[in-house]
Amino acid sequence: MSRHKLGMAPVLLWLSLFLIIPMLIVAGISFLQRDALGQLVFSFSIEGYKTFFDPLYLGIYWDTIVLSVTTTVICLLISYPMAYYIANAPPRVQTWGLILITVPFWINFLIRTYAWILLLRTQGVVNTLLMEFGWIQEPLQLLYTPGAVLLGMVYNFIPFMVLPIYVALEQMDKRLLDAAYDLGASKWKAFRHITLNQSKSGIMTGCVLVYVSTTGMFVVTDILGGAKSAMISNIIQSQFLGARNWPFGAALSVIFVLTSLILILLFNRAMQARYLKVKEGGA
Amino acid sequence: MLMIELIGIQKQFQGQDVVHPLSLSIKEGEFLTLLGPSGCGKTTILRMIAGFEQPTEGEIWLAGQQVTDVPPNKRDLNLVFQHYALFPHMTVEENIAFGLKMKKMPKSQIEERVEEAVTMTQLTPLKARYPHQLSGGQQQRVAIARAIANKPKVLLLDEPLGALDLQLRKNLQSELKHLQRALGITFVYVTHDQEEAMMLSDRIVILNGGKVEQIGTPREIYAAPKTLFAATFVGENNIFSSPEGLFAVRPEKISLAQADSASARKTGVIQDVQYFGNVHKLMVQLEHEPMRVTLALDLADDHTWQIGDVIGLNWEDKDQVVIGS
Numbered sequence: 250m251s252r253h254k255l256g257m258a259p260v261l262l263w264l265s266l267f268l269i270i271p272m273l274i275v276a277g278i279s280f281l282q283r284d285a286l287g288q289l290v291f292s293f294s295i296e297g298y299k300t301f302f303d304p305l306y307l308g309i310y311w312d313t314i315v316l317s318v319t320t321t322v323i324c325l326l327i328s329y330p331m332a333y334y335i336a337n338a339p340p341r342v343q344t345w346g347l348i349l350i351t352v353p354f355w356i357n358f359l360i361r362t363y364a365w366i367l368l369l370r371t372q373g374v375v376n377t378l379l380m381e382f383g384w385i386q387e388p389l390q391l392l393y394t395p396g397a398v399l400l401g402m403v404y405n406f407i408p409f410m411v412l413p414i415y416v417a418l419e420q421m422d423k424r425l426l427d428a429a430y431d432l433g434a435s436k437w438k439a440f441r442h443i444t445l446n447q448s449k450s451g452i453m454t455g456c457v458l459v460y461v462s463t464t465g466m467f468v469v470t471d472i473l474g475g476a477k478s479a480m481i482s483n484i485i486q487s488q489f490l491g492a493r494n495w496p497f498g499a500a501l502s503v504i505f506v507l508t509s510l511i512l513i514l515l516f517n518r519a520m521q522a523r524y525l526k527v528k529e530g531g532a
Numbered sequence: 533m534l535m536i537e538l539i540g541i542q543k544q545f546q547g548q549d550v551v552h553p554l555s556l557s558i559k560e561g562e563f564l565t566l567l568g569p570s571g572c573g574k575t576t577i578l579r580m581i582a583g584f585e586q587p588t589e590g591e592i593w594l595a596g597q598q599v600t601d602v603p604p605n606k607r608d609l610n611l612v613f614q615h616y617a618l619f620p621h622m623t624v625e626e627n628i629a630f631g632l633k634m635k636k637m638p639k640s641q642i643e644e645r646v647e648e649a650v651t652m653t654q655l656t657p658l659k660a661r662y663p664h665q666l667s668g669g670q671q672q673r674v675a676i677a678r679a680i681a682n683k684p685k686v687l688l689l690d691e692p693l694g695a696l697d698l699q700l701r702k703n704l705q706s707e708l709k710h711l712q713r714a715l716g717i718t719f720v721y722v723t724h725d726q727e728e729a730m731m732l733s734d735r736i737v738i739l740n741g742g743k744v745e746q747i748g749t750p751r752e753i754y755a756a757p758k759t760l761f762a763a764t765f766v767g768e769n770n771i772f773s774s775p776e777g778l779f780a781v782r783p784e785k786i787s788l789a790q791a792d793s794a795s796a797r798k799t800g801v802i803q804d805v806q807y808f809g810n811v812h813k814l815m816v817q818l819e820h821e822p823m824r825v826t827l828a829l830d831l832a833d834d835h836t837w838q839i840g841d842v843i844g845l846n847w848e849d850k851d852q853v854v855i856g857s
Contacts, residue, residue, distance in 0.1 A: 427584060428617035430604045432631035432682065442630070446621045 272506070279499035287493025297500030306484065306501075313481040314508070316395070317463040320402040321410075324459045325452065327403070328410035332451070333444075335411075336418035347415070350408050362401055362472050369397055369473070393475030401469040406462055410455035417451025418444070453520050457513055464509060481505055534596075535560045535686055535718040536581060541590030543576050543742075550576050552743045553590065558686075558720065563712050565721045567729040568739035569765075574722045575614075577739075578688050581720060582611045595685050605634075609686035610679035614694055616671050618663040624650070624674050625659045631682040649681040652711065669700045676711070686718045693728070705731060726766045730754070738762050754782075760855050770825045771855070778855040783813065785851035786827035789844035796844025800825065805837050812837075816845065 279297050282290040300306065335346035353361055368374045369391040376388040391397060421444065429439035467482040481501060488498030536558040543551040551573040558564050566574035579585040581592060583604035592600045599607055610631070619627050628649050632642040650656050653673040663671055672692060679687055692708075693701045709732050712719050723729055729736050730750040738745040738753065738761070746753055746762040757763035763771065763780040770781050789796040800816035803824065811828045814837055818825060825845060837843075 422617070424613060424615065424617040425619060427604075428611075428613055428619070429630070429634075430584075431582060431611045431613075432678070433605045433634035434630075435605060438634060443619065 275499045275502050277499075278495050279503050281496050281499075283494060283496055287495070289495060294496065297494075297496040297498075298504070300497050301500060301504060306481075309479055309484060310481055310504075310508075312478075313464060313505075314512075316399060316402070316480065317460050319399060320406065320463045321456050321460045323399070323403050324407055324410040325456060328407055328455065329414055329448075329452075331407075332411045332414035332418055332448075336415050336421075343419075347412075350411050354408065358405065359468065359472075362405070362469055365397070365401055365404070365473055366392060369400075392473065393478075395474070395478055397473040398470050398478050401473040402463050402466065405466075405469065406459040409458040409462060413454035413458070414448055414451035417448040421447040449520055453517065456516065460513070461509060464505065533560045534558070535562070535594070536720070537591075537593040538577075538581075539591040539593070541577075541580060541587040541592060543573070543580065543585065544588045550742050551580075551587075554744055555590075556737065556744075556747070558718060560718055561716050563709070563719045563721065563732055563734045565723060565729040565733040565736045566739060567723060567726060567736050567766075568745075569724055571741075572739040573742040574724075574739050575690055578611070578690055578720060578722050581686075582609065582688055583607050608684055609688060610682050610684040611688040611690065612675045612679050612692045614690045614692070616663075616675040618671055618674055618678070620663055623660050623662055624655060624666070624677075627663070627674055628678045628681045631678065635682070645681045645683075649677040652680065652714070653677040668696050669704065672696065672704065676708075680711075680715060680717070684717065686720060687712075689719065689721045691723055692721075693725075694723075701728070708732065730766065736766075738765060740765070756853055758856055763853070763855055768826055768828075770827075772823075772852075776854070779852045780855055781847050781851055781853070783826045783828040784811075786825065786845055786847050788827075788829070789846040791842045791844040793844055795846050797847065798825070798845045799842065800845065802837055802839050802841045802843060805839060814843075816843065 278289065280293055280295065282292055282294040282296065284290050301310075331346075331350075335343055335350075338346060366373070370376075371388045371390070371392070373391070375391060376385075379385045380388065425443050425447065426439050429443050430436075434442065464480070465482050467480060467486050470478055470480045470483050482505075485498050485501045485505070488494045488501065492498075534557050536556075538554055538556045540553045540555055541551065542549070542553045554577065566577055568574050576585060580587050581594075583599070583602060583606075587600065590600075591598055594607060594609065619630065622630065625646055628646045629642050632645055637645070646659075650659055653676055655670070655673055655677055658666060658670060658674075663674065666674065672695075675692070689708075693704055696704065705728060708719075721729075721732060730753075733750055735747065735749055736753055737747045740761045745765075746758045748756075753762060753766050757766065757769070757780065760771065760778060763769045768783050770783065770786070772779055772781065791799050798818050798821075800818040802814050803817045804815040806813040806815075813826055813828050816825045816827065817823075827845065
């Protein structure tokens, strides 16, 4: 047991040095003040938290949650069938499927995101094609819209969802399905009662990864959303780097970390309910 | 009444015959065992009866109905899987209720059936546990309970005791036999363990390389094996060749005689003595023949045999079993 604990030491050290202590520092800063030049003043204040309740920031806060949840749900809907297909394909197809999923990672994330500008802008590929086909007369405003941000997020984070679900499906004992068929289950019922449950851990990991990554992402919003769309992470970034209002930026960070933690905990609770309660009536 | 009829079923994988054409009828309430070494096709036959494999040729009839193209979830039989395949996210009770739920049985009736099944398999105190909280023997009982709760016409068992240790196997073997008598359900049992097959079955099908070697009661197979494989796979045997062909003599049918006396058919040197309590066995190297013979002597023989002793062997003509090939 003690050896077990000893083995954990490097992990704990790493976590405390690079995660817990920095977070405590951020939490500490959130209760400080700043002077006119943006220097931290070491006196207690909850000014940062008060500013958060400005309707402007509350709106952005809400938009961020909505966008992150939407991104997660869309990623899940697209990724589950993909992961399912890859996990059940012959080994050669599996290898290729996984390579194709990870290929985008070989290219810098900024470049991939900029590439969307070429596709979406007014004289971009999409608009040009649509006009060629005569489906539209005027170019559509695709870029610098919330839709473009959502698209960029989903595009970037799909692999984060596919891979954990694939792993869960691939590790699943396929004999369980035979057992379900043998006991009278149809293909669909076997999927609902067995496969879905056995891939729960992958769904959970994927959702948390995508959700947390989306909330923390400000580059996609900057590039594809233009000046109009902002996420909480954009505000945090500008408070630290532009406005030099560290206490406010830190307060926003603390609020957002707590929000994410609560949402993830609630999500885990719901998933942990032993059965995925799909309505029995529809059986 | 015939419960299962296999009419000329045959299975090929990539042009290879895994199961050669096989016809077999299984009676209602019969305990039939498919016995053979690994790769003999016994599991494939079982999976064809269950519906997980399609025969390349031939027909399968279940209780008077042709089911060759019926998917497994529509066949009124259940399979006990080799490694149980219990649903890890469901309790014992939920596992057992699964098949009944799939049949949309009313809740009260499901409870009744589950109760009945756990009582028969002595699982009542473990109902609320999850599979990973159970021992191997208990998991195996859940697998059986989950199958019999459906009251299938036929229960298929794929090496159900294969993963258990010897003592537990022995206990569960008698439990299984008892259960089969109590339920009166037809059992089709797959095993590579000849002792298990002998002990449990009404009839045994001996398979080798996808072909049937012999079908018969345990007694018929032991006393009158038809092929060399059947003669040596089930129980110990001594195979002799004579100008007329091969014949087999069981170790316990061989008696001792004075070496070189008129009553000795063969003479040989004792190479090993094995003492088992109720019997002891002598391994004898025959003179003039490159062959070892095993004979079993019962307790009445209190002579202490030494390695190196020269002895004569004898048996009666009626104990010579002529083998086809």
